[in-house]
Amino acid sequence: MTTPASMNKRERRKAFAFVLPAILWTVAFFVVPFGFMAAMSLWKRIGSKIIQTWSLDNYAGFFAKSHFVEGLANSIEITLIVTALSIVLAYPLAWIIAMQIPERWQRAALLLAILPFWTSYVVRSYAWMLVLARNGLVNQGLLYIGIIDDPLELGSTRTATVIGFVHFFVMLLTLTIYANLRQLSPNYARAAADLGAGPIRTFIHIILPLTIPGIMVGAFLTFALCIGDYITPQILGGNNELVLPQIIMLQIGRRADLPAASALAIILMLVVSLVYVLCARWLKLERA
């Protein structure tokens, strides 16, 4: 940006030498492996051998096998529920931290809200297992108060998966929505108040629309991370209702079917890319 455009060849070579290691690393260990995976998705496993046949059978096989399609449907359903719930729960908290807590305590309040983020990912799901188990805290508490007579089956259910996910994404979204709210000039709210709008009308007609782009970015992040996650559904959801990453891991592990796993991974990636394109397009329309 500050160097003259007429950079000589030697200079340019030197500059490129700085960037080259990162480029080479990314190509060797990200682009090329992806190519291998894409090729693998077109091959076939017969017995314990992998035959290099080049066909779309693995992709056709996906739609032919109902438990694969169900896995994708489960993934999408759970992810949509989690994204919606997390936004609805996180927004008010971010609002309270940004608007009601005194300025100098805000950073502390925010750090506190994301502290459990730093528990190990595996351990966090395990901790929810402790809370939701048949003889865990929630069941024993409810039995003690007398609301229920028999323990609820909370562990190894979709509910447990959703709770585990929502816990994680409420923290993440509180952070992003807070940042969004802080960027808004207080003058908008002031102007609305001067024109006679009450706090609720100001929120619905001024603040909420202004934060929607930020919410969409957070929602996409939630969607992408949630739909690609294996740990939370595996630990909390059990084996009753598999999601796509669990099915991929089954192909890699128990079935040693890398071609099928690759095809499923690419389908997963296409779904995320599709949602990304939709979000980006919507945001562009919103801005225009």
Add this chain to the structure above:
Amino acid sequence: MRGTWANWLGAGYAAVIYGFIFLPVAVLVLFSFQDGRFPIPPFNGPSLKWYQAVLADSSLTDALVNSLLVALISSAAACLLGFLSAYGLARYKLPAAGFQRALIIAPFTVSYLIIGLGLLIMFNTFGVSRSLFTVGVGHVVINTPLCFAIIYSQFGDHQVNIERAARDLGASDLQIMTLVTAPMLLPAITAGFFLSFTFSWDEFIIAFLLSRFDVTLPVEIWSLLRSGLNPKTNAVGSIVFLFSVFILVVLELTVFRKHKAQ
């Protein structure tokens, strides 16, 4: 008055959500001190025997050392790659700079499962056996974009004059980069390093797919989960949590505070 009513409502809501956020961590840490075989109510204790059990378990302590090693080395490598590329792209006008930036950032947008699967297939094809080394390679892939983005965002025109002054005073390119530019960007480099460190330290799926005999801590904890609810898992989970919070507090008190003061 309306204001106080809203404040009480807000405080109540915040209390409920904070409670939800802290519930699993509180249960995890509390029952790591359980004096009994199950980490569920009623709580008997406190007892440190599960912490002793963790320290006596060599597969856990080995995994902990492995995790530290992989995290340290892979974060240092990711920081180096990130810093060099950020320097090159911020200080020089390169052809197709936008494409180069996009390529370096790309791994950040793809799920870890897919990165791990791709590497697994490639390493299988070339007959590279799975080890802590291959796990480290994967962790550099996921953390380089992070380091690049953090460091690149902190390059600005205000440092250029200082670099120019150093050049006028006869410093070589290498001296300028290591003695002038890198120290000025130290907060960003440190932040990148520690963030990468915690990501690598906590990463499961790539480590699971790319390791074999020597494993990292999350993978070892994963195999511990097969034994069901066990206070030992609580103890090791609490140790990991306290360690991460410790890093976070150090980071907050040193790097970010200084950064804010500037």
